[in-house]
Amino acid sequence: MSAAVHQLLLSIEDxxxxxxxxxxxxPAVSALQSTQPFCLxxxxxxxxxxxVLLPRLHQMLQAGQPLPNRIAVYPMATECFKGVDENPARLLEVIAQLDEALTGLPVEREA
Structure with a gap:
């Protein structure tokens, strides 16, 4: 699984x-110290x-630490990317795949 997650992280970066x-x-160090979900x-x-997410997961992979199995980035991403000029469809798909890889559960994609 770690190789698949690593590839998904690279795909999100791409x-x-x-x-x-x-x-x-x-961003400023203070911005990274937010206690709000997703540093909203x-x-x-x-x-x-x-x-936040990419470095944290890369670090966990490199250290051989267990990866989170309760994660739901896709629903937040679909909400945040509504109405943007760019087409984030591929990014949303990779985020959905990451959620699925980590949780082992299917993600209900928006139509």
């Missing part, structure tokens, strides 16, 4: 870059993916 949502400069009060969802 999609963020393709959508031009990848940032070269990290300090980061956009693409920033949270890039600076």
């Amino acid at each position: 999609e963020l870059k393709a959508l031009e949502w990848w940032q070269c400069e990290p 009060d300090t980061l956009s969802l693409p920033q949270w993916l890039q600076f």
